[in-house]
Amino acid sequence: MSADSLLTYLGPPGSFTHAAVDLLSSPWxxxxxxxxxxxxxxxxxxxxxADAGVVPLESSVEGDITSTVDELIFRSSLCFINEELIxxxxxxxxxxxxxxxxxxxxxxxxSAASAQCRRFLESTSAxxxxxxxxxxxxxxxxxxGSPHVAAVTNxxxxxxxxxxxxxxxxxxxxxxxxxMALLRRQVAAPTGHDKSAVVVTPTGDRTGVLVDILAxxxxxxxxxxxxxxxxxxxxxxxxxxxxxxxxHIRDERLQLALQDVAELPADIKxxxxxxxxxxSGRNQVLDASPPGSVDADxxxxxLDNLLDGR
Numbered sequence: 001m002s003a004d005s006l007l008t009y010l011g012p013p014g015s016f017t018h019a020a021v022d023l024l025s026s027p028w029x030x031x032x033x034x035x036x037x038x039x040x041x042x043x044x045x046x047x048x049x050a051d052a053g054v055v056p057l058e059s060s061v062e063g064d065i066t067s068t069v070d071e072l073i074f075r076s077s078l079c080f081i082n083e084e085l086i087x088x089x090x091x092x093x094x095x096x097x098x099x100x101x102x103x104x105x106x107x108x109x110x111s112a113a114s115a116q117c118r119r120f121l122e123s124t125s126a127x128x129x130x131x132x133x134x135x136x137x138x139x140x141x142x143x144x145g146s147p148h149v150a151a152v153t154n155x156x157x158x159x160x161x162x163x164x165x166x167x168x169x170x171x172x173x174x175x176x177x178x179x180m181a182l183l184r185r186q187v188a189a190p191t192g193h194d195k196s197a198v199v200v201t202p203t204g205d206r207t208g209v210l211v212d213i214l215a216x217x218x219x220x221x222x223x224x225x226x227x228x229x230x231x232x233x234x235x236x237x238x239x240x241x242x243x244x245x246x247x248h249i250r251d252e253r254l255q256l257a258l259q260d261v262a263e264l265p266a267d268i269k270x271x272x273x274x275x276x277x278x279x280s281g282r283n284q285v286l287d288a289s290p291p292g293s294v295d296a297d298x299x300x301x302x303l304d305n306l307l308d309g310r
Contacts, residue, residue, distance in 0.1 A: 004030060004031070005028075005029070005030030005031070005051040005052075006030055006031045006032075006033060006044075006049070006050045006051055006052075007021065007028050007030060007031070007032050007033075007050060007051065007052045007053065007054065008032075008033050008034070008035045008040075008041045008044045008045070008049075008050040008052075008053045008054075009021055009032065009033075009034055009035065009041060009053065009054040009055070010034070010035060010037070010038055010041055010054070010055055010056065011034025011035055011036065011133075011135075012034050012133050012135040012136070013034055013135060013157075013160060014134065014135045014138070014153075014154065014156045014157030014159075014160045014161070015034075015133060015134065015135065015154075015157070016056070016087050016089060016154060016178055016180075017054055017055065017056055017087075017180060018034065018156065019087055019154070019156055020054050020085045020087045020180040021054055023085045023086075023087065023180075024083065024085065024182060025083060025275075028052075030051065033050075035053075038055050038056075038065075038067050038068050038071055039067075039071050039075070041053040041054070041055050041183070042055065042068075042071050042072065042075075042076050042079055042183065045079050045183050045184065045185060046076055046077070046078050046079045046185065048185070051184070052082075052182055052183060052184050053079075053182070053183040054085070054180055054181070054182055054183070055068050055180065055181055055183065056068060056178050056179075056180055056181075057069070057081075057084070057178075057179045057180060057181040058178065058179040059089075059176075059177075059178050059179075060089075060175070060176055060177045060178070060179075064228060064242075065178075068181070069228075069230065069242065070230065072271055073199050073230055073240060073242065073269070073271070074230075078185050079183050079184075079185065080183065080184060080185070080186065080187050080188070080270065080271065080272040080273075081181045081182070081183060081188075081197060081271055081272025081274055082181075082182045082183065082184045082186075082187075082188040082272060082274050083181070083182040083188065083274050083275065084179055084180070084181060084182075084274060084275070084276075084277050085179070085180040085181070085182065086177050086178075086179055086180075086277060087177060087178050087179075087180055088175075088176070088177050089116070089154075089171070089176035089177055089178055090154065090155065090169065090171065090176070091109075091113050091116065091117050091152050091153065091154060091169075091170040091171045092152070092153065092154065092155050092158060092165045092166075092167060092168055092169070092170060093107075093120070093150050093151070093152055093165070093166045093167035093170050094138065094141070094150060094151050094152075094153050094157075094158035094161075094163035094164065094165050094166060095141055095147070095149065095150030095151065095163060095164060095166050096141070096145075096146075096147050096163070096164065097164040098147065098164075099147050099148070099150060099164070099166055100166065101124065101150070101166050101167050103147070103148055104124055104126040104148055104149070104150050105125075105126050105127065105146075105148040105149070106126055106127045106128075106129060106144075106146075106148065106149045106150075107121065107124065107126045107127070107128050107129070107149075107150055107151070107152055108128075108129045108130075108131055108137040108140045108141060108149065108150070108151045108152075109121075109128065109129075109130065109131070109134070109137050109151060109152035109153065110130060110131060110132070110133060110134055110137065111130050113134065113137075113152045113153070113170075114128060114130065114152070116171045116172060116173075116176060117152050117170040117171050117172060118172055119172045120152070120167070120170045120171075120172075121152070134151070134152075134153035134154050134157045135153075135157050135160075135161070137151035137152065137153050137157075138151050138153050138157050138158060138160075138161035138163055139161065141161075141163060142161060142162075142163070150166060151163065152170050181272075187249060187270070187272065187273055188272070188273060188274045188275070190248040190250050190251075190273070191248075191275045193275060193276055194246075194247060194248040194273055194274060194275055194276055195225060195244055195245060195246055195247065195273070195274070195276040196244070196245050196247060196248060196249050196254060196270065196272065196273040196274075197242065197243070197244050197270070197271035197272050197273075198242075198243050198245065198258065198268060198269065198270055198271065199230075199240050199241070199242055199243075199268070199269040199270075199271060200213055200240065200241045200243060200261055200266050200267070200268060201232070201239075201240040201241075201266060201267040201268075201269070202238075202239075202241075202264065202265075202266045203265045203266055203267060204265060209264065209266075210241065212264055213241065213243075213261055213264065213266065214227075216257050216260040216261045216264075217243075217245060217257050217261075219257075219260070220253050220254075220256060220257040220260070221253075222245050222246055222247060222253060222254060222257050223245070223246040224243055224244065224245050224246075225244040225245070225246065225276075226242075226243070226244040227241060227242070227243050227244070228241070228242050229241055229242070230242060242271075245257075246276070247273075248273040249270055249273040250273070
C-alpha cells in the first residue's frame with residue numbers, strides 16, 4: 001500500500017464508520033477522507049478515485065443497512081467486500097462542562113440514536129431535536145452555547161468537538177454493534193476460513209425456486225449463514241436473494257454449487273469473498289427468542305388458543 005492510497009468512509013468525521021477504519025486488520029497507511037453518503041463511498045471505490053472504502057453493512061438491531069445492500073446489488077458491478085469489521089455501538093450524552101443531565105431542556109441527536117436510546121430520552125422532559133449525524137448534533141450544541149442543551153452522540157465525536165461526557169451509557173441495550181464492510185475493486189485472497197456473499201436472481205417464472213436454490217448448496221454440503229430477499233426494481237413481485245455461504249469463490253465446491261444454481265436458471269453476482277468473523281456472542285443484544293415465541297412442545301396448545309380467540 002502506498003502512502004498516497006486513499007480510503008473513503010461514510011462521514012462525517014467522528015462517525016461510527018470512521019471508527020471502523022481503526023479496526024482494519026492491516027492498518028491503513030494512506031489518506032482517509034469522509035464522504036457524505038453511502039453511494040458516494042461506493043462510487044469513489046468503483047471509479048478508481050479511492051483504493052478502498054468503508055460502509056455500514058448490518059445493524060445488530062435493525063438488520064441489513066438497506067441503502068448499502070441495494071447500492072451494492074443494483075448499482076455497483078466492480079466493488080467487492082474484502083473484510084468485515086464489527087464496531088460496538090455506544091451512545092453518550094455530551095454537552096458543556098459542568099452541565100447536568102437533570103437540567104437538560106433540549107437534546108440534539110439522530111433518528112438512529114433516538115431509537116436506540118429511547119428509555120433515556122423518555123426519562124427526561126427535554127425537547128428532542130433530530131439532525132442528520134452525531135457530528136451535526138455536537139456542532140449544534142456548540143453553536144447553541146446553552147448549559148441546558150446536550151447531544152446524544154458517540155464518544156469519538158464528542159471528543160473531536162471538545163464536549164464533556166455527561167453520561168457514559170445512553171443506549172437501551174448493551175452489546176449493540178454495526179457490521180461494517182471494507183470495499184475494494186478486487187476480490188480478497190483466501191484465508192482458509194472464508195465466506196462469500198452472492199446474489200442470486202432467478203430468471204423465468206416458476207414455483208419452488210428458492211427451495212431449489214437452497215438445495216443446490218445443500219447437495220454440495222455448503223453451509224449458508226444468512227439469506228434475505230431484495231425486490232427487483234424492474235419487475236414487480238420478483239426478487240433477488242442475497243446469500244452468505246461458507247467458502248471462498250476460489251473453492252471449487254462453491255463454484256460448482258453456483259454453476260448448479262445458474263442452470264436452474266438464475267443469474268449470479270458476487271459481492272465478495274472474505275475472512276469469516278468468529279462469533280463470540282459478545283454482540284448479541286438478546287439471547288432469548290422474540291416475545292410470544294413457543295417451542296415444539298407447546299406449539300399445538302398455542303395454536304388452539306390462538307385460533308379459538310383466547
